[in-house]
Amino acid sequence: MNAGDVAVVVLLAIGVGSALLGAVGILAARDPYDQLHFTGPATVIGPIAIAGAVLVEEPLSSAGIKAVLVALIMIATGPILLHATARAARVRERGRWVIHRRELAAKEDPSRFSRP
Amino acid sequence: MNAWLIAATVLLTGLAPCLWIAMRGSIVSALVALELASTITTLTLLLIAQGLRRDPFLDLAVVSAILSFVGALTFARFLERWV
Numbered sequence: 001m002n003a004g005d006v007a008v009v010v011l012l013a014i015g016v017g018s019a020l021l022g023a024v025g026i027l028a029a030r031d032p033y034d035q036l037h038f039t040g041p042a043t044v045i046g047p048i049a050i051a052g053a054v055l056v057e058e059p060l061s062s063a064g065i066k067a068v069l070v071a072l073i074m075i076a077t078g079p080i081l082l083h084a085t086a087r088a089a090r091v092r093e094r095g096r097w098v099i100h101r102r103e104l105a106a107k108e109d110p111s112r113f114s115r116p
Numbered sequence: 117m118n119a120w121l122i123a124a125t126v127l128l129t130g131l132a133p134c135l136w137i138a139m140r141g142s143i144v145s146a147l148v149a150l151e152l153a154s155t156i157t158t159l160t161l162l163l164i165a166q167g168l169r170r171d172p173f174l175d176l177a178v179v180s181a182i183l184s185f186v187g188a189l190t191f192a193r194f195l196e197r198w199v
Binding site for chain 2: 005008009012013015016019020022023024026027031032035036038039042043046047050051054057061062063066067069070073074077078080081084085087088089091092
């Protein structure tokens with residue numbers, strides 16, 4: 001087992017581990033906003049590590065180029081999807097995306113708007 | 117069975133929590149679980165293609181990455197406006 005094989009195994013372990021941690025994380029999180037945080041490592045670290053593993057094994061090949069392409073697509077689309085999902089969750093919850101003046105005031109001084 | 121196929125098998129177990137959340141959670145939580153499941157599926161396709169040494173199969177991972185983005189974005193827009 002040479003250095004390249006060891007690097008491939010380490011990169012695969014990092015990629016698979018980050019995706020599995022994300023999967024366990026969404027079970028542990030309380031609400032959709034918390035769960036969204038756990039999709040980050042799976043969509044960024046996972047593809048980078050696995051594309052890196054493919055590149056270590058086959059540096060100049062169509063497989064390496066396609067793996068890098070998949071990683072780039074996932075890194076580019078992940079944050080867009082995260083934002084769209086958070087927006088959908090907030091609009092469903094509050095009925096609007098923009099923050100209301102009353103919400104800001106309640107955040108600054110909760111006692112004024114607290115329920116008896 | 118090489119390291120790639122073992123990694124793909126281990127990664128597939130990550131679909132079980134996503135399935136659980138999609139069945140039991142709220143509808144927005146289910147969308148989050150769908151997004152994570154599509155990420156895991158795309159990475160698994162990449163690992164299987166590399167493990168079997170079939171370069172053309174890597175196109176499936178590329179197509180899956182693009183289509184899962186479009187699908188999840190459509191779900192997000194529908195959940196925001198109508199459903």
